[in-house]
Amino acid sequence: MESQSARLANFLQFCIDKKAHLAGKLIHAYIFRNGLIFNTFLSNRLIELYSKCSNIAYAHHTFDKIPKKDVFSWNAILGAHCKAGNLQDAHELFVKMPDRNIVSWNNVISALVRNGLERNALDVYDSMILEGFMPTRFTLASVFSACGALLDVERGQRCHGLVLKIGLEKNKYVSNALLSMYAKCGLISDAVQVFDDMSEPNEVTFTALMSGLAQTDRVLKALQLFRMMLRKGIHIDSVSLSSIMGVCARGGSKEFSVFDQHDAFCSNMSGKQVHCLTIKLGFEEDLHLNNSLLDMYAKNGDINATEKVFANLPLANVVSWNVMIAGYGQTYQTRKALECVQRMCQLGFEPDEVTYINMLAACIKSGDIETGRQMFDSMSFPSVSSWNAMLSGYFQSGNHKDAVKLFREMQFQNVLPDRTTLTIALSSCAGMGFLEAGKQIHAASIKAQFHSDIYVASGLIGTYSKCGKTELAERIFYKMPLLDIVCWNSIIAGFSLNSQDKEAFDLFKKMRQHGMFPTQFSYSTVLSCCAKLSSSFQGKQVHALITKDGYTNDIFVGSSLIDMNCKCGNIDEARQFFNTMATKNTVTWNEMIHGYAQNGCGDEAVSLYKEMIASGEKPDGITFVAVLTACSHSGLTDVGIEIFDSMEQEHGVEPVLDHYTCVIDSLGRAGRFEEAEVLIERMPYKDDPVMWEVLLSSCRLYANVTLAKRAADELLSLAPHDATPYVLLGNIYSSLGRWDEARGVRDLMKDKQVMKDPGCSWIEYQSGDANIYGG
Template identity: 60%
Template sequence: MHARINTAYLVNLLQTSIDTKAYSAGKLLHAHILRIGLSADTFLLNRLIELYSKSGHIHTARHLFDQMLEPNVYSWHSLLTAYCKQGQLDNAHELFSNMPERNTVSWNTLISAFARNHHETKALKVYSQMNAHGFSPTHITFASVLSACGGLAELEYGRVSHASAVKYGLHKNVYVGNALLSLYVKCSCPRDALIAFRELDEPNEVSFTAMMCGLVDNHQVEEAFEMFRLIQRSGIRIDSVTLSSVLRGCAKRRGLNFGWNGETDSDLPNTHGKQVHCFTIKLGFQGDLHVCNSLLDMYAKNGDMESAVVLFGNLSETSTVSWNVMISGFGQNHDKERAKEYMERMRGMGVEPDDVTYINMLAAYVKSGDVENGRLIFESMACPSLISWNAILSGYSQNEEHLKALKLFREMQFQNLRPDRTTLAIILSSCSEIGFLESGVQVHATSLKCVFPGDIYIASGLIGMYLKCGRVEAAVRIFDGLTQADIVCWNSLITGLSYNSLDKEAFTFFKRMLQMGMLPNEFSFATTLSCCTKLSSLSQGRQLHGLIIKDGYGNDVVVGSTLIDMYSKCGDVDEARVHFDMMPYKNIITWNEMIHGYAQNGCGDEAIFLYEDMICSGGIPDVITFIAALTACSHSGLVNLGLKIFNSMQQQYGLMPLADHYTCMIDCLGRAARFSEIQELIDKMSCKDDSVVWEVLLSSCRLHGNVTLARRAAEELIRLNPQNSAPYVLLANMYTSLGRWDDTEEIRAAMLERQVTKDPGFSWG
């Protein structure tokens, strides 16, 4: 039972790391799992794969997957989903091809990913294979396939898919229907789109808006307005997207009569646009910047700049788009002086003009995160400078659109534009983030060709890239080839070695750095302390602590928090507390590390005292704080205090308890055999589909012989995973220990009927 509780606790910690994308914490847990002999536990390894994937370290996730002895369907699906979410579709496809068994979810995951990432042809090919293998498509399948047909303007294929959807009775599903009408709109078949729209039993705002947008794009503005009237009559919620779509229609049909609720007024210019403006005010959208910008655009395109000026002057906030619409509007209406006036006002407000108004605005868009608009400006430039290339590349990289950055870099090479060190550093960063070794090697070759062999700036990027891709020898070779490495290069190497679980080697390089006379900084110390933690080397940690104090980093909050974690995980919680008390500044991470350190080392009272001290000092606990505090209560039998802390989460701090918090409380109450309170807790909890909660409850019931609640826990576990033998076996053993042989036979009969087999035991010896 201790092993099961330990496993459940590890699962709780892993889930917390997954929720917070705490990669470093996950690596520590991974090391602990290996150390305690649970490296073959498929459930734990699946959670680790999910953690690495969601933390953006899919290469590590794949490495772990490849080492698994018995990967299950969930293992394959976790990695497949991760590849798809990160856009690594070649890897996803390769993994999918090697899956020992596939289900509809597998097929849908790959098809949807291809469709979303503009690989429509591949999506349709996989869909054909799905049909050939006899799998029945679902509404998700058809929505993705029809979307791919729309992207390719494959009308005939779309019609065939439409017929299949009818065959399976899914054509009236709102997702399939929306994809259908979008397909027909994109293929310039508005009549077919309208038929698909009318076949929907319950069209939603997406259906109406997509239909209206399609009509506007096909220049059927009258029909778009009629659709908007239908939205009103249907009582569908009108949102900012809907209003912006109808305003686009107003902008496209200058001077068109548009009767609002049957009224007409053809004597007034731009009647329809002004009526929509009034309607936006009636609905309370006058403060919505997106709608206001659409109104400005409508007025500008209709030549009514005076109305645009009045609206612009009344805006509570403006954006670059707002200024650009006004300046562009004056330019379109041949009013150069007013355009110049607004450009100067824009500069006076600290906003840089863009290229449309004769000034380069690319860098401003990139800094604001609007990379796509930045790319549009970039593409409009007759001869973009190297600074412009670097700006757009940096924008893609900073916004984690690394594949787009790499594609644009290739275009740059095709144009024979020589990159500089900034260009190469940006691309190396993108290669590193997505583990794209092939492109990284090409960039390395380009750096040599451009005579940057000893550039420290590029070398640091190369070291980081090779280590992220698992090419340790290449990284070390580059480092050793440097005539003089700076602190960034040293940190890149030490961090990368630790990332690859080479903590001894990382520590060796740290000592070598000291011997070379290089002064470490806070990042050097924090990384090396983490190495000591993973190596459980308290003696080296102490030596490092002395050096930290000597070099004046003892008060650094990042280094200090890492020190607390190191001492706690190495078992010296008293020393952790001494350092904690000496820190002049503490953030929430510092408090959490110390509270968790006490909880880990069985010092429940001290953990709770510290939790209360944090609150008294003005600290606001987060979800991690509560997990640490509740864990301490559970391990130290502080049941009433645990209940008080648990209840305060929502009542005082507005935090909804997560599955980890419920698990801690059930464990806490279960140890004290307070099952009536557990009953109340599980009846109101929202996370009833979390198996760990029920596993902890079942273990507690087995310990205290609570048959009724144990049966409920087992039934919930069976519901969640009917083929998992553990709840059957635990419940049967419990009945056997109580002498309830008939109940034991009933459980065994149920296992036989459902073809559930008990996992065989094995020895590590």
Template identity: 70%
Template sequence: MSPTMEGKTTTYLANLLQVCIDNKAILAGKLLHAKILRSGLSVDTFLSNRLVEFYSKCSHIGAARRVFNKMPQKNIYSWHAMLDCYCKASKLEDAHELFVEMPERNTVTWNTLISALVRSEFEQKALDVYYAMNQEGFVPSRFTLASVLSACGALVNVECGRECHGVAIKIGLDKNMYVGNALLGMYAKCRCIGDAIRAFEDLLEPNEVSFTAMMGALAETDQVEGAFRMFRLMHGTGICVDSVSLSSVLGVCARGGTREFGVTNQTDGFSCNLHGQQIHGLTVKLGFERDLHLCNSLLDMYAKNGDMVSAEMIFANLPEASVVSWNVMIGGYGQKYQTEKAIEYMQRMQYYGFEPDEITYINMLAACVRSGNIETGRQIFDRMACPSSSSWNAVLSGYSQSGNHIEAIKLFREMQFRSFQPDRTTLAIILSSCAGLGLLECGKQVHAASLKVVFHADIYVASGLIGMYSKCNKTEMAKCVFDGMPELDVVCWNSMIVGLSLNSLDKEAFTLFNQMLGKGMFPTQFSYATVLSCCSKLSSLSQGRQVHALIAKDGFINDVFVGSALIDMYCKCGDVDGAKLFFDMMPCKNSVTWNEMIHGYAQNGRGDEAVCLYEEMIGSGEKPDGVTFVAVLTACSHSGLVDTGIRMFNSMQLEHGVEPLLDHYTCIIDSLGRAGRFNEAEALIDKMPCKDDPILWEVLLSSCRVHGNVSLARRAAEELFRLDPQNSAPYVLLANIYSSSGRWDEARAVREMMIDKQVFKDRGYSWVENKNGMQAFVVDDNLKVVDDEFEKENDATSYFNG
């Protein structure tokens, strides 16, 4: 065959191979391969490269490698074709081996390997290859930077991303659309919203990818209105709005509806539902109402905003339902605590021939957990052939949240027996159950399991460990975990502060809060609520006021939970008027806020004002709960408003549907006892559902002493000797009653009983706050200071004043 003829044949065969590549025509391609072999053209490097590309496109990796191995002369395109073949098939070890063997490399070689590593989620390895590329002197292209920036975003490695940004500026690629969008995406994933906005503004002509990334970034940081403004800008500038961008903005609507911001959540949900309806109208106007992916996005938006009526309408008019559609409906009803509807949809799904997937089961489990129907959730879980970690965690969380910690621990053990590896969520849930039961040994075993799976340094798990050890009264071990963490977030700091406060180490908790501020950590609502509780227990009004100032400075003054904690602090420190002043200024109140203020009046003997505030609460439409009635009944008791208290007690169940509990009965018994109405008190005790409570009898015994009712005092004391034999109070009170009545022999007998049973009276303490801080005094034969160093040089004071 002449060279000219051979050249024409080669070109002809190459063109035919290209057609096979484009159509993935494996049989025709193999026939062409046979023709090439018979014609003796297999030595042609160009044709062999096409054959490698053809087999790669048809996913015949072995055949591609055999062609590559038999090539007598390989050029850089041959190596690239084989490298690309391995990368597209995600055979990264083979790709790396081939990469090492390559006689020469160029920027395309490096890009191929880096992008393959990023696609396969080996982002750190991709960065390592990128650094090696730089060391060998290769200048990155726009494709290199785009892949590397994607890796930085996935790893939340903003420092590396900034370095790449600098490289892009240096080589003049920062204005490139491809690189610019990658920069925007990287900053968005790293939550550097200011940098993301600047990257967006630097784009010469932002496209739909730019706007979509910017919308996602704003929504991710809960700037939902900003995300909508971005969409309006996109629409207004004439950029094509396709089904993808509409799905993205619907995702913003869905995200806004599921945020949890206390009392503002309902408003946000309504606003996002309204925006979603507008996008729905635009979807119909642009003719996308038959797009299944977009319809599922609409379903998801309505479901997450709690508008299941609209979701039902969308679902009923779907061109075709998918498993995703059914899952969204199940998840939506689960979010609304309607387990029966969720189960109904799952049954209908199966009836129409759709097989439930992992998401279906997780949504069903979540529905059962939210509604407290753990038994049904467990039945669904037990039917799963191979539950995932998320499914295990959903059931474990249900047991833990409902207080059934024993079942949670049993299920965790079953998980281990079935060789399922716990993740960070599993460990945190089971640590919470160990803490709830005070099971120190079990908690230690979970700690050991976390060491085994290398989760001990995880912030989420560490917070659980700190909580578990604290609730088991092992603050030293909790502090050991805390101090051993390489990096701490605000949740860990909060857990340690709460742990100290739980163990009555409020001074130490306050000091740790000060250290947290010194480290530059920003306190959360939970941080402030906890440290205010410490101020309450320390009766330290000055420190509480300083924390109040810091709360105002940090913008948490309108938070309803922080506000409730502030009211509690002022009331317990005796400044009820200060508490009421703040209460009246609060823009939003919940039942906790009202309860704290009513209880504050009760604690400070201002019963009439407590009753007035209770009536104001009812008038405002706020529903009272059991705690409300404890507060107002206590106020009535302390202020002698016996008949008012009885009237409110009788109204609990009849008017408000609140079942009276032991605490409510105790308040009424205390009120009747203080007023000397012992016949009514005894009659009520005889009708009570539960009488074996020491506090009830101690309250009655105290009233008997005031009114000199010896016979009832003896009955109350005998009940207390039975229920709480080591408590010194009933012995002392009964002895004093006998002494006051001149019954010295009986008083002596009670004191001898104390000695025989080795019961000792606790000494009383008083606290006095002065310019040096809080000082504690003990009442003994002589008045003496027991802790004159308390808060003398409190770091917090210097921090606040500094």
């Protein structure tokens, strides 16, 4: 009898391995006919068979018929329900179990993690530890997976300590899960350490680390790791190839600066090499891999290659079409994206939510907000993601009013917002300084329980700051249970925006004392504060920190450093730093030219402008404002006119009001009023007070009363309560001894109740608390 049971058990194991449902049922019938149905061991195998073949009803029927259920019987049916995703039934079984072992706990924990209930899984794990069970490699792998999904690195580190304590650190299964957890939490150095400690990393190890490196924008490092994988002869499967294509796609999807263009090129070239490897290894038929390939070419902007791959697909699905639509959207080809949707429908593919979102994004990226809105309105039940895409489109196009209006419509339709919805809506309120709407969205965030969310809080801080309510922004900031660098940056920028630069600087110091590492944005903002405070001492301290933290090569931080030094009068230091910058963009050149203009170094500004042109950098409108200002302040009138005339002819930059004002100022300073008047007559901007104010100031220098009177009349009609034209005109009359007319101007000021603002000056005081190092 025992030998017969053993043979039947072996047959059942074969059926389990091959998922041979029909053959298994025949063996079940044989067992029943021969009176072996009460054999607990065989019944347990039958439960496993039906579970493997997804026949949960037969599995439960078999379990119910077992007269003497053992722990293996309970684990078998528990595992069946866990595998089927019947978590409620699994929980009820788990509670009823007369005895539990580690397998029982592992079944429940892994099922919860697989179904996205990571927090519940960790709670079950805590209960398991309290009941005295020692976790196995399977337990810890599930726990690390849960920690990675929740970004709960603190718990993950505690479990890492337990791994070392019980001696599982060399287990490949545990090590892979641990590495993946650190990678998902962004702790790449810890992930690399786990990788280095592994004696024989496999394809899972390499794939997890590559994904982590790509996630933190270390694209080239991820590519180097894949090459190492090839050199070591590690097995390459479709998952590894799909992962490295995702790395290449991530490299292409970034908005690359000049410095990063090499990275983008490397990503596309490496992607083509991986494509060749895919063909070489015979994966041309793998649909998932082909979709990754499409996505990689699309995100690298190589739409021709994307179209070729799509045309040669042996099989396509909705995902393939969605990637094509997204690719056309990324390259601003809205018409082709629409054609793609039409072809997709003609071939019998049903568009899903992603299709509509990609099409919506295509319209928005191309600036076709109207078509995007038509697409949005055609959706029967748009999801939150679709609402967010439309809101984002309005925000990106500067149409803040419609963004707020759409958010209100979303509220009326009882669609619950998420953190993205609230953040975009708040950004639109901030963009137009709409305080009342910002308060309403604040109330909506409290109702939706997102007011403590870091991103929403940052949006609220930004909105209140831009509406001039820094006290409300500060109140939200200090109520936050957890603060990240985004919140700190928001509050610092808010104070700086409202000219509370000393307070902003003090917050920067507090941020560092709280152990936060400043980002490029932090440094750019605090350098702007130093510039506005004309505080060279504090600026030098910040510069030292920037050097220490390795941000000197960041273009935006570098540009801010130049601006700060120039505004503090350290023009030579600014130029020295400018010369050492590895990469420069238009902003960098503009800051240095403008710095020369501010410090009266006209010749140097013009020379640098010419150097900029020679380097191949394209000047923009701000470049010309800077260099024309320099010419005006340094008496280089003819040079300025020559540069002004070259703007549109040679560089395709149409002059605007600021450019005309610079040239008029230059002509006025040189006493060339006839030319200034000719230029005023032909310029399209005559109703701007700044231009007339500039001209009036020049008239004072040359005692040109006639033109001064005209400029003053224009100013008084445009800004009747501005004291400047009265003061300037009165000073002209006084300097010429025309006291009656000067008195008449002062009397007019009194009649119109125009008050002159008092002047002020300040010096930098280096107090003991100025040290930003916290010492």
